[in-house]
Amino acid sequence: ETGVTQTPRHLVMGMTNKKSLKCEQHLGHNAMYWYKQSAKKPLELMFVYSLEERVENNSVPSRFSPECPNSSHLFLHLHTLQPEDSALYLCASSQGPYRREKLFFGSGTQLSVL
Amino acid sequence: DQQVKQNSPSLSVQEGRISILNCDYTNSMFDYFLWYKKYPAEGPTFLISISSIKDKNEDGRFTVFLNKSAKHLSLHIVPSQPGDSAVYFCAARDVAGNNRKLIWGLGTSLAVNP
Numbered sequence: 001e002t003g004v005t006q007t008p009r010h011l012v013m014g015m016t017n018k019k020s021l022k023c024e025q026h027l028g029h030n031a032m033y034w035y036k037q038s039a040k041k042p043l044e045l046m047f048v049y050s051l052e053e054r055v056e057n058n059s060v061p062s063r064f065s066p067e068c069p070n071s072s073h074l075f076l077h078l079h080t081l082q083p084e085d086s087a088l089y090l091c092a093s094s095q096g097p098y099r100r101e102k103l104f105f106g107s108g109t110q111l112s113v114l
Numbered sequence: 115d116q117q118v119k120q121n122s123p124s125l126s127v128q129e130g131r132i133s134i135l136n137c138d139y140t141n142s143m144f145d146y147f148l149w150y151k152k153y154p155a156e157g158p159t160f161l162i163s164i165s166s167i168k169d170k171n172e173d174g175r176f177t178v179f180l181n182k183s184a185k186h187l188s189l190h191i192v193p194s195q196p197g198d199s200a201v202y203f204c205a206a207r208d209v210a211g212n213n214r215k216l217i218w219g220l221g222t223s224l225a226v227n228p
Binding site for chain 2: 004006009040041042043045090092098100101102103104105106107108
């Protein structure tokens with residue numbers, strides 16, 4: 001596989017569920033990101049990882065918990081979400097955390113919280 | 115308040131004609147500007163960029179123009195093709211602080227009609 005792959009593509013969960021989003025990049029990049037795209041809002045950066053270390057957390061609620069076990073994999077663990085968390089969650093990678101102008105995105109996970 | 119504005123949510127053009135997508139920004143600390151293209155069910159892909167020290171950058175059918183005094187940039191696609199039908203996002207890099215954050219517009223949906 002090439003590029004950035006995300007699973008699942010779609011996810012429906014209740015507010016009491018726990019689920020995880022997975023992202024894998026095959027580009028040899030050192031930085032990975034989670035973005036949120038809500039309807040009628042700009043892309044919002046959630047987290048930035050550089051070589052498995054979290055370097056940025058943009059005031060994201062604790063019900064979103066990222067994990068980066070190695071430079072190729074990124075997870076977003078979800079628990080006790082709210083309906084307003086329904087959105088498209090995009091993973092991206094870049095050559096480094098400060099080369100974020102050229103991002104490579106996955107296809108995203110469309111999340112619906114009921 | 116949005117720092118990067120794409121005031122036209124949608125645009126429709128005939129195949130072979132020019133498509134012009136516009137983007138306005140408010141922050142004079144932005145030093146780099148990018149356009150990303152997004153097809154349905156896919157993540158955004160980088161299209162073209164321009165540094166604030168330039169006023170034009172060209173890549174094949176795509177040209178980006180930057181007018182710093184007006185805080186305005188535009189993406190020209192000539193000639194437009196049906197495969198160009200997508201959502202186009204304008205983004206700007208903010209050099210203030212250490213993180214060089216990207217600020218995104220809401221996107222313009224382009225439809226190129228055969």
